[in-house]
Amino acid sequence: MGFLAGIPLELWIAAFLALYMAWAIGANDVANAMGTSVGSGALTVWGAILVAGIFEFCGAFFAGGHVTDTVRKGMLDLGMIDRDQLIYGMLASLASAGTLLIGASRFGLPVSTTHSIVGAIVGFGAVAIGLDAVNWGKIMQIVLSWLTSPLLAGVIAFFIFQITRFKVLDTKDPVAQIRKLGPVFFFFVFFIIGLVTLFKGLKPLKLDLDLSQALIGSVALGAVGAGLGIFLIRRVQLGPVDERHRFSQVERIFVVLQILTACAIAFAHGSNDVANSIGPLAAVAHAVQGMDLGSKAPVEPWMLAIGGIGIVVGLGTWGYRVMETVGKRITELTPSRGFAAQLSAATTIVLASRMGIPISTTHTLVGAVLGVGLARGIGALDLRVVGKIIASWVATLPIAAVLSIFFYYFFRGLLIP
Amino acid sequence: MAWIDKLVGKSPIKPMQKHMHVAVLCAREVLPLLEAMATGDDEAVRDRRAEIDRLEHEADQIKHEIRSHTPRRFMMALDRRTMLEILDYQDSIADVTQDIAELADQRRMHLPEALKEPVLSLARQVLAACEQGQRIIDELDELVETGFGESEVGRVDEMISELGRLETETDAQLDRAARKLFSIEEELGVATIFWHQVIRQIATLADLSERVGNRLRLLLAS
Numbered sequence: 083m084g085f086l087a088g089i090p091l092e093l094w095i096a097a098f099l100a101l102y103m104a105w106a107i108g109a110n111d112v113a114n115a116m117g118t119s120v121g122s123g124a125l126t127v128w129g130a131i132l133v134a135g136i137f138e139f140c141g142a143f144f145a146g147g148h149v150t151d152t153v154r155k156g157m158l159d160l161g162m163i164d165r166d167q168l169i170y171g172m173l174a175s176l177a178s179a180g181t182l183l184i185g186a187s188r189f190g191l192p193v194s195t196t197h198s199i200v201g202a203i204v205g206f207g208a209v210a211i212g213l214d215a216v217n218w219g220k221i222m223q224i225v226l227s228w229l230t231s232p233l234l235a236g237v238i239a240f241f242i243f244q245i246t247r248f249k250v251l252d253t254k255d256p257v258a259q260i261r262k263l264g265p266v267f268f269f270f271v272f273f274i275i276g277l278v279t280l281f282k283g284l285k286p287l288k289l290d291l292d293l294s295q296a297l298i299g300s301v302a303l304g305a306v307g308a309g310l311g312i313f314l315i316r317r318v319q320l321g322p323v324d325e326r327h328r329f330s331q332v333e334r335i336f337v338v339l340q341i342l343t344a345c346a347i348a349f350a351h352g353s354n355d356v357a358n359s360i361g362p363l364a365a366v367a368h369a370v371q372g373m374d375l376g377s378k379a380p381v382e383p384w385m386l387a388i389g390g391i392g393i394v395v396g397l398g399t400w401g402y403r404v405m406e407t408v409g410k411r412i413t414e415l416t417p418s419r420g421f422a423a424q425l426s427a428a429t430t431i432v433l434a435s436r437m438g439i440p441i442s443t444t445h446t447l448v449g450a451v452l453g454v455g456l457a458r459g460i461g462a463l464d465l466r467v468v469g470k471i472i473a474s475w476v477a478t479l480p481i482a483a484v485l486s487i488f489f490y491y492f493f494r495g496l497l498i499p
Numbered sequence: 500m501a502w503i504d505k506l507v508g509k510s511p512i513k514p515m516q517k518h519m520h521v522a523v524l525c526a527r528e529v530l531p532l533l534e535a536m537a538t539g540d541d542e543a544v545r546d547r548r549a550e551i552d553r554l555e556h557e558a559d560q561i562k563h564e565i566r567s568h569t570p571r572r573f574m575m576a577l578d579r580r581t582m583l584e585i586l587d588y589q590d591s592i593a594d595v596t597q598d599i600a601e602l603a604d605q606r607r608m609h610l611p612e613a614l615k616e617p618v619l620s621l622a623r624q625v626l627a628a629c630e631q632g633q634r635i636i637d638e639l640d641e642l643v644e645t646g647f648g649e650s651e652v653g654r655v656d657e658m659i660s661e662l663g664r665l666e667t668e669t670d671a672q673l674d675r676a677a678r679k680l681f682s683i684e685e686e687l688g689v690a691t692i693f694w695h696q697v698i699r700q701i702a703t704l705a706d707l708s709e710r711v712g713n714r715l716r717l718l719l720a721s
Binding site for chain 1 (some may be wrong): 502503504505506507508509511512554555569572573574576577640641642643645646647648649650651
């Protein structure tokens with residue numbers, strides 16, 4: 083027990099809050115990412131939990147480091163902040179984002195964990211320490227990416243849907259076409275995930291590949307994925323031809339592709355959102371251990387693992403309920419639409435994760451779904467939801483900032499020696 | 500907390516198809532109605548009218564549901580205004596059928612033997628047009644599924660042309676039935692006017708079905 087007693091109080095609080103955040107992300111957020119797959123019947127509730135559990139963890143562990151670094155030290159000028167200020171601030175940020183999350187789920191508001199943590203860090207940095215302490219350039223880049231990521235996802239989704247439309251759905255034999263094209267999509271997803279993970283990634287495994295090595299590895303991984311795709315698509319039971327629903331057979335194959343993109347979005351979500359809980363924890367841990375604050379020392383693998391485990395536990399203890407509610411409602415999003423939206427959102431999020439930019443999974447998915455809608459692929463989209471999301475987006479930042487300032491002084495009062 | 504799920508609203512396509520289905524089911528009742536009128540069985544006519552009333556009411560309810568569930572804030576694959584216009588034409592099919600049944604029951608009209616063949620074959624031709632209209636509306640979900648893809652649009656376009664041909668044929672049948680009617684007008688007396696009205700209303704059903712198709716064609720062209 084001597085080891086445990088040696089851990090300072092600050093780190094205990096940080097670990098507790100970070101675990102809570104990870105748990106909340108798993109409990110609430112993942113259902114957003116996986117809901118479309120459950121609603122369309124591509125995955126059962128427990129299938130979705132299994133997929134999400136595995137791929138959220140992999141995303142967090144293998145590709146979560148970049149965004150975690152940004153949250154940990156990218157948004158503030160650490161040269162201007164002393165050790166204690168950073169500790170109080172990061173604790174305050176976790177507490178603020180956690181409070182917002184409780185409030186949001188209590189009132190059913192679409193609040194993004196990403197936005198609350200960024201708002202919180204900027205809040206304590208700018209007010210409790212000083213405007214100069216905030217790395218405004220980086221913040222501008224992040225806020226800009228909140229606009230560009232749904233936009234980019236929308237554009238990609240539009241084009242992916244156009245591809246499925248011209249190459250598959252609107253052809254003489256859609257089933258034969260998707261059999262040919264399906265493995266290509268499998269290749270693409272595995273390739274992208276491979277590239278993001280391998281290129282200067284895999285730090286947890288002490289592997290550091292350069293671009294050409296990463297490319298070779300990704301192509302190999304993509305080839306494995308394509309093989310898996312051929313195998314899975316061949317196994318699909320097509321069911322009878324129904325003259326009244328001529329696309330039922332091709333949609334059955336899209337179910338397989340949607341399971342693939344569900345995995346991709348779980349991976350992407352893990353790689354981006356784990357930082358919201360682990361970034362502040364890592365900052366506190368480094369400060370407590372007396373390390374150089376702005377150090378290049380990477381996030382330690384055990385932290386990413388804690389984040390990943392927290393998300394999985396949240397999923398298992400609470401997330402399945404949310405997923406069940408979603409699963410009971412029949413979504414109007416058919417597997418081919420869900421596929422297009424998820425593939426583009428996952429690609430966008432994974433790219434952002436690789437660039438170390440924290441973005442909102444939900445917003446990116448909304449952008450992607452709107453992209454498919456603009457291609458006249460979806461019967462009806464309720465634009466009021468978009469309005470609500472934008473409104474809570476705008477409201478989250480100042481509320482998170484104010485809460486974080488409050489908690490900053492609270493923790494300073496509590497912990498000051 | 501599943502916001503994507505909430506973003507994707509309830510598509511009006513399935514209810515539109517259901518509505519057309521009920522409207523055409525209602526129109527189909529015209530044949531048994533005419534047959535009951537031919538045998539002079541007032542009781543059977545009243546039964547047919549009750550069934551038509553029931554179906555018309557069902558169509559009405561679906562129509563109201565569609566109207567109240569497609570608010571302006573929806574971004575839809577089908578233009579909202581055009582879709583509601585199509586819905587009105589579909590609904591008129593049930594309404595006009597109801598008008599026919601109402602008159603038949605209230606006036607206790609009996610179909611004269613001489614008119615039986617031309618009126619029934621007019622009705623059959625009209626129903627063929629209505630059923631073609633239904634088949635076209637049944638393609639709406641395929642149109643959305645392919646994102647209004649070129650070949651699917653071409654397919655529906657061909658179906659609409661076929662509907663046009665069917666409607667043209669009903670004009671010939673209408674002409675034949677009307678000529679037969681006027682040839683026995685001395686015998687029928689004032690009933691002639693009402694039979695003329697019934698025949699014209701039956702033909703209107705094909706006309707409405709064609710308008711459904713034509714309105715959809717405008718939507719496809721845009």
